[in-house]
Amino acid sequence: MLIKVPKASDCHESDVTPESIYLSRRNVLSVAVTGLAVSGLPRWAAADDVARYADVEPGKAPVWFSEKLSSVKWGAVVVKDEAITPFKDATHYNNFYEFGTDKGDPAANAGTLKTEPWSVVVDGEVGKPGRYALEDFMKPYQLEERIYRLRCVEAWSMVIPWIGFPLSALLKEVEPTSKARFIRFETLQDPKSMPGQRSGFALIDWPYIEGLRLDEAMSPLAILAVGMYGRVLPNQNGAPLRLVVPWKYGFKSIKSIVRISLVGEQPKTTWQSIAADEYGFYANVNPTVDHPRWTQARERRLPSGLFKPNVRDTQLFNGYSEEVASLYTGLDLRKNY
Ligand SMILES: Nc1nc2c(c(=O)[nH]1)N[C@H]1C(S)=C(S)[C@@H](COP(=O)(O)O)O[C@H]1N2
Numbered sequence: 001m002l003i004k005v006p007k008a009s010d011c012h013e014s015d016v017t018p019e020s021i022y023l024s025r026r027n028v029l030s031v032a033v034t035g036l037a038v039s040g041l042p043r044w045a046a047a048d049d050v051a052r053y054a055d056v057e058p059g060k061a062p063v064w065f066s067e068k069l070s071s072v073k074w075g076a077v078v079v080k081d082e083a084i085t086p087f088k089d090a091t092h093y094n095n096f097y098e099f100g101t102d103k104g105d106p107a108a109n110a111g112t113l114k115t116e117p118w119s120v121v122v123d124g125e126v127g128k129p130g131r132y133a134l135e136d137f138m139k140p141y142q143l144e145e146r147i148y149r150l151r152c153v154e155a156w157s158m159v160i161p162w163i164g165f166p167l168s169a170l171l172k173e174v175e176p177t178s179k180a181r182f183i184r185f186e187t188l189q190d191p192k193s194m195p196g197q198r199s200g201f202a203l204i205d206w207p208y209i210e211g212l213r214l215d216e217a218m219s220p221l222a223i224l225a226v227g228m229y230g231r232v233l234p235n236q237n238g239a240p241l242r243l244v245v246p247w248k249y250g251f252k253s254i255k256s257i258v259r260i261s262l263v264g265e266q267p268k269t270t271w272q273s274i275a276a277d278e279y280g281f282y283a284n285v286n287p288t289v290d291h292p293r294w295t296q297a298r299e300r301r302l303p304s305g306l307f308k309p310n311v312r313d314t315q316l317f318n319g320y321s322e323e324v325a326s327l328y329t330g331l332d333l334r335k336n337y
């Protein structure tokens, strides 16, 4: 990752505002009455309910998404006692190098990304390979809201309410063969719509590639996201389909996926290819294993002011140890960073 000195324009000078201010729900009353509230969010909402986040533009959603929105399991996983990052920050402070390397570039440039029609290829070591139109690809899945911390390797973090479905559900659909040991993801390559792929940002050998071990991919926390903040994913956040693995540094959560392959060998990932000594395949969030050029012990929780930074301790596995630590028993996390 490039070293970036934060600019004043990168973030707001405000302290974190309680989640309740950003979040208003149609069913708040019913939640209070039934006592299902978790940090102001219900675990389950009525079937016709839609989460409403204040100050969020609904965005132009495809029909399949709007249809699924009415049956989303709202607040299926939540973060307790931490505010949801304002939508404005989550959509204007991004890493998506296909659209430029400045934090504001994806918001400024990703409008050119054409997300409809979109197709996804599933191939490699699977019983049911195929090429699907996104609306067909999505048919089997029930959407859930998953409110997760996102910790970038650059030491900033957010809390984002994603809408997606477990990656394990996809794996069940496509039937990995006994030879499948890893899953590999590929982002769209389209220099016409992606200025970062034309500008000769020579470091990256496009397309962007990421991967997981198969057992990591099966973790109930790993999701494929199609929405956030109660709406369809904005282009700059990886529309129309992206990975979210909340216990790993953000670069593992690959955006705008066009190909998912089950493979026998560990895939060569984009950031590993750029600097293998700085960015590993595992990239598990770990406060005790520093990046060679900066500490990973702490993070800036956005929004964070330049003069009043909102800094907090980074947690092992980004606070998801209980769910994922067992995946790594016997693995030297210092060597396998
Ligand atoms: N294709 C692609 N996916 C990507 C990136 C990228 O540059 N290209 N950046 C990654 C990094 S470094 C981070 S921190 C997250 C940021 O996701 P967000 O902008 O939705 O917060 O996306 C990840 N996925």
Ligand SMILES: [Mo]
Binding pocket: 095, 151, 152, 153, 154, 249, 250, 251
């Ligand atoms: Mo990142």
